[in-house]
Each structure stands twice: as structure tokens, then as C-alpha cells.
Amino acid sequence: MPAKPDDFPPFHAYALAHxxxxxxxxxxxxxxAPRKQAEIDTMNSTRAQLGHPPLETDPLHLLHASRTDAGGRHRDRDxxxxxxxxxxxxxxxxxTLGEHWQEPSEGI
Ligand SMILES: [Zn+2]
Incomplete structure (x- = not known):
């Protein structure tokens, strides 16, 4: 069975582990990151007024860049x-995330 390209935890899992x-x-x-959250809230309330569903937010958007950088370097090393x-x-x-990452169960 060929390995999937996503054998590794996602970037946000690495970032969160730091x-x-x-x-x-x-x-x-x-x-x-209240300002980041406020930007998303503002955008979504504007979308709601226009009758659009809220945007799906990337968990990375709510993390500081220094943390996502550290996570990205860690992931690259792994x-x-x-x-x-x-x-x-x-x-x-x-x-090498250990307890910081639980692989999603199969069959979802
Ligand atoms: Zn932060």
C-alpha cells in the first residue's frame, strides 16, 4: 500500500505543539490573538448581512507567525x-509530536 502524502500531522498541529x-x-x-479573531468575526458578520455563510477559518490564521514558523521548521525536520x-x-x-497529536480515526 503506498503511503499517503499526508502521513504527517497538519501544520497547525505542529504549530500548536510549540x-x-x-x-x-x-x-x-x-x-x-483577539485582533485576528475580531477580523474574522467582522468578516463573518458582514457575510451574514449579505446572506452568505461564515467562512471556514484555517486554524493557522489564529496562530502567531512565530509559532507557525517554529511548527513548520519542526515539520520539515520530521x-x-x-x-x-x-x-x-x-x-x-x-x-515527533507524541502526545500533541492524535491521528484522526479511520473511516470518518
Ligand atoms: Zn501566539
Missing amino acids: RCTTCGAEPGQPCD VAAAPWPEDREPGRRYD
Whole structure:
């Protein structure tokens, strides 16, 4: 069975596993980013007035850039350290997030 390209946790999972150096959010906690949230709320209330459904927000948008950068570097290291996709064992994790990431259950 060929390995999927998404064998690794998503970028936001890596970002969340890091402490935020901008706002001090602990690993696993969302960033304290009221202005980012307010922008999304404003956009969605405008959309609601126009009869549009709210936008699906990317969880990365609510994290500070320093944190997503740290997460991205961590993910790059894991991907670089893992075997080539064709040499990976199905079902085995090659990331180093440990308890910070639970693989979604199969069959959703
Ligand atoms: Zn932050």
C-alpha cells in the first residue's frame, strides 16, 4: 500500500505543539490573538448581512507567525528524517509530536 502524502500531522498541529513566543500560549493552547479573531468575526458578520455563510477559518490564521514558523521548521525536520514515502510502514508514525497529536480515526 503506498503511503499517503499526508502521513504527517497538519501544520497547525505542529504549530500548536510549540509554545508561542509572541503571546506566551502554552503548547496545545490557542494563541491569544483577539485582533485576528475580531477580523474574522467582522468578516463573518458582514457575510451574514449579505446572506452568505461564515467562512471556514484555517486554524493557522489564529496562530502567531512565530509559532507557525517554529511548527513548520519542526515539520520539515520530521519529514526530512523520515524514510521516503515508498519505504514507510503503513500505520507507523514518523512525526515527533507524541502526545500533541492524535491521528484522526479511520473511516470518518
Ligand atoms: Zn501566539
